[in-house]
Amino acid sequence: MAAVSTRRLQKELADIKNHGTPTGITLLKADDFETWYLTLEVLGESLYKGEVFALKFRFEPGYPISSPAVQFVVDDKFRAPLHPHVYSNGHICASILGTEWSPVLSVISVCITLQSMLASCKDKKRPPDNDRYVAHAPENPKKTQFVYHDDEV
Amino acid sequence: MSSDYEYSDNELYDEDEDEMMADEDDESASDMELDGFNDVPVKSKLKSYEVEHISLSQPQVEKLMKTDVDHISGIFGVDAEIASLLLRHFNWNKEKLIEKYMDNAAVVTTAAGITVPEKESSGSSSHRSSSSPSQSQTKILERITPPPAPNEPFVCPICCDDAPTATFNLICEHKFCTNCWNAYIESKIRTEAEHWITCMADGCSVVCPDSFIRTALKDDTSTWNRYQELLVRQFVSCNRNLKYCPYPSCTYTVSCPSGASKSALTTIIPIVTCGASASHKFCFGCNIDADHRPCICAVAKMWLQKCQDDSETANWIKSNTKECGKCQSTIEKNGGCNHMTCKKCKYEFCWVCMGPWSEHGTAWYSCNRYDEKASVDARDAQSQSRASLERYLHYYNRWANHEQSAKLSVEQHAKTERKMEEMQITSQLTWIEVQFMKKAVDEVFKCRMTLKWTYAMAYYLEKGNEKELFEDNQRDLERAVEELSELIESPIDPETISVLRQKVTDKAVYVQKRNEIVLEDTANGFQDGRWKWNVPVEGFD
Numbered sequence: 001m002a003a004v005s006t007r008r009l010q011k012e013l014a015d016i017k018n019h020g021t022p023t024g025i026t027l028l029k030a031d032d033f034e035t036w037y038l039t040l041e042v043l044g045e046s047l048y049k050g051e052v053f054a055l056k057f058r059f060e061p062g063y064p065i066s067s068p069a070v071q072f073v074v075d076d077k078f079r080a081p082l083h084p085h086v087y088s089n090g091h092i093c094a095s096i097l098g099t100e101w102s103p104v105l106s107v108i109s110v111c112i113t114l115q116s117m118l119a120s121c122k123d124k125k126r127p128p129d130n131d132r133y134v135a136h137a138p139e140n141p142k143k144t145q146f147v148y149h150d151d152e153v
Numbered sequence: 154m155s156s157d158y159e160y161s162d163n164e165l166y167d168e169d170e171d172e173m174m175a176d177e178d179d180e181s182a183s184d185m186e187l188d189g190f191n192d193v194p195v196k197s198k199l200k201s202y203e204v205e206h207i208s209l210s211q212p213q214v215e216k217l218m219k220t221d222v223d224h225i226s227g228i229f230g231v232d233a234e235i236a237s238l239l240l241r242h243f244n245w246n247k248e249k250l251i252e253k254y255m256d257n258a259a260v261v262t263t264a265a266g267i268t269v270p271e272k273e274s275s276g277s278s279s280h281r282s283s284s285s286p287s288q289s290q291t292k293i294l295e296r297i298t299p300p301p302a303p304n305e306p307f308v309c310p311i312c313c314d315d316a317p318t319a320t321f322n323l324i325c326e327h328k329f330c331t332n333c334w335n336a337y338i339e340s341k342i343r344t345e346a347e348h349w350i351t352c353m354a355d356g357c358s359v360v361c362p363d364s365f366i367r368t369a370l371k372d373d374t375s376t377w378n379r380y381q382e383l384l385v386r387q388f389v390s391c392n393r394n395l396k397y398c399p400y401p402s403c404t405y406t407v408s409c410p411s412g413a414s415k416s417a418l419t420t421i422i423p424i425v426t427c428g429a430s431a432s433h434k435f436c437f438g439c440n441i442d443a444d445h446r447p448c449i450c451a452v453a454k455m456w457l458q459k460c461q462d463d464s465e466t467a468n469w470i471k472s473n474t475k476e477c478g479k480c481q482s483t484i485e486k487n488g489g490c491n492h493m494t495c496k497k498c499k500y501e502f503c504w505v506c507m508g509p510w511s512e513h514g515t516a517w518y519s520c521n522r523y524d525e526k527a528s529v530d531a532r533d534a535q536s537q538s539r540a541s542l543e544r545y546l547h548y549y550n551r552w553a554n555h556e557q558s559a560k561l562s563v564e565q566h567a568k569t570e571r572k573m574e575e576m577q578i579t580s581q582l583t584w585i586e587v588q589f590m591k592k593a594v595d596e597v598f599k600c601r602m603t604l605k606w607t608y609a610m611a612y613y614l615e616k617g618n619e620k621e622l623f624e625d626n627q628r629d630l631e632r633a634v635e636e637l638s639e640l641i642e643s644p645i646d647p648e649t650i651s652v653l654r655q656k657v658t659d660k661a662v663y664v665q666k667r668n669e670i671v672l673e674d675t676a677n678g679f680q681d682g683r684w685k686w687n688v689p690v691e692g693f694d
């Protein structure tokens with residue numbers, strides 16, 4: 001029997017193939033059941049109009065009981081959105097990826113949550129502790145115990 | 154009960170919310186004694202630097218919890234399991250729970266995740282405070298989690314198993330397969346150390362009762378035991394008279410009502426020991442997991458903060474090598490003794506102040522005292538800041554050195570011990586006869602910890618007669634410790650060991666006496682309000 005994470009991700013992938021992704025979200029790369037890439041755009045009027053971001057998902061064998069490691073891709077093509085909950089290294093401070101994670105959530109539902117987090121942003125700026133965090137941050141954002149900046153995300 | 158009165162007296166100084174806990178705790182404490190829980194023999198007479206405390210094992214704390222649960226269960230007429238969840242939801246504040254429950258039981262049980270909110274249909278996710286669950290998300294979730302049609306086989310929405318052998322659900326009726334429940338609950342307990350486990354459905358706040366967790370874990374008793382421990386930890390953390398032993402994998406709790414009030418921390422240093430081991434020493438008044446006597450909590454905290462802030466400036470001191478003051482060759486410290494001899498030029502000096510050792514051995518020994526004169530002469534800002542750094546380094550140097558020396562003497566002892574073992578084979582010595590070294594090393598270690606903290610204290614003590622007397626005691630202890638340190642590093646051979654043993658034993662007794670003097674005198678000074686600080690200290694005028 002395949003690992004639970006594989007069977008579950010197979011199902012999520014089949015759902016995406018059969019029903020497509022919600023607008024503004026596209027599957028970039030899902031060659032295995034360890035790392036996926038998706039792109040994210042905020043539709044309609046928002047501070048991020050015209051910007052395209054990429055998200056990297058990493059899954060442990062314990063997925064979906066354990067949350068995926070999710071971060072914005074920062075490379076020569078993509079940048080992390082300028083947002084009070086997004087660090088310049090792409091790490092995201094969102095309770096849904098930590099204490100508020102539920103195993104019924106999926107890759108797509110995480111994308112939608114992050115999309116709406118960007119859509120509702122009123123002030124494009126970095127978290128106040130950005131420099132300090134980025135200087136000492138672990139490579140995997142799941143290793144960080146975030147103190148959530150507010151209850152909204 | 155007289156303690157009731159005393160406690161509420163202290164309570165006046167404390168602004169914390171959970172003042173309702175006070176009476177309750179005292180009640181529990183008295184129950185404890187009636188039940189003959191007090192298994193630690195009460196010391197007939199405490200020294201002035203000791204504080205009364207009781208160690209409780211996990212089953213003893215569980216019994217205290219059960220008393221509260223039974224009480225609530227009796228008043229509300231609910232199962233013990235429900236009563237336990239209600240108490241945990243209210244952080245074991247019985248009075249607050251009773252008040253709110255009497256006011257509106259339905260609201261309380263819903264908020265605690267014991268009953269399902271009435272209007273809501275199962276499956277919605279409005280509990281989450283997130284702004285995110287937009288319509289589209291709900292739709293997506295439905296696609297992954299199709300509402301089970303009456304005749305369709307159940308597919309677990311988490312693992313996508315379409316033929317699970319069994320399923321579980323809580324009263325919210327969110328159904329998942331037993332394997333997923335098992336994995337989820339195990340991960341909550343094991344990796345998140347969570348004692349409040351809610352339903353797996355997104356945003357559902359219905360809580361898993363203990364019997365559900367027990368069933369879901371199947372025969373994984375070690376995770377179940379860990380869960381029991383987490384429940385005890387929560388109870389202990391809600392009760393200001395209790396503290397969980399901070400040593401790794403220790404499950405003991407210490408009760409120390411006299412160390413529980415903030416106002417007491419200007420006069421006492423509540424260092425306690427748990428029942429598991431005499432080495433499990435920690436402070437009941439602050440988060441320092443070590444014996445920081447004779448320094449009170451506020452000063453100890455201030456000092457540690459300062460050391461952390463200035464760590465880079467002072468880092469060089471910690472290094473194990475220095476240059477000989479005479480011939481400049483590099484000297485490495487590999488023992489705990491501070492009396493150094495340069496291998497090359499035979500210059501004898503003190504590792505701490507780098508001054509000649511000849512000035513330390515006898516009556517004149519002032520390596521511990523900082524010469525304030527230099528800073529008085531400093532006029533301009535630059536030399537003043539240099540003087541203040543020098544002053545700090547004087548104390549930090551000695552602080553760090555005692556810590557390092559304590560560690561080195563333990564390492565050194567490991568070597569000595571091997572030698573002693575060999576000697577046991579080649580000579581007439583018995584195992585008992587070689588134990589004197591171990592005792593002496595332990596004494597040196599303990600006293601170096603005292604000395605270490607005396608430097609933190611001296612850094613903040615205001616100049617004057619009191620400080621000088623304090624430093625006299627510090628110097629006497631330090632000198633005795635250095636002498637004992639040197640003795641225990643002296644070469645061992647079967648011919649001279651009985652002489653050495655006598656010397657070491659006598660010196661260890663003396664060192665112990667000097668340590669008592671430092672601790673007692675400082676403790677008495679706190680009681681009398683004798684110590685004055687050169688900076689504002691929390692709790693002092």
Ligand SMILES: [Zn+2]
Binds near residue numbers: 313329334
């Ligand atoms: Zn399942």
Ligand SMILES: [Zn+2]
Binds near residue numbers: 327357
């Ligand atoms: Zn539920």
Ligand SMILES: [Zn+2]
Binds near residue numbers: 403404427428429
């Ligand atoms: Zn312990």
Ligand SMILES: [Zn+2]
Binds near residue numbers: 423436439445
């Ligand atoms: Zn303390």
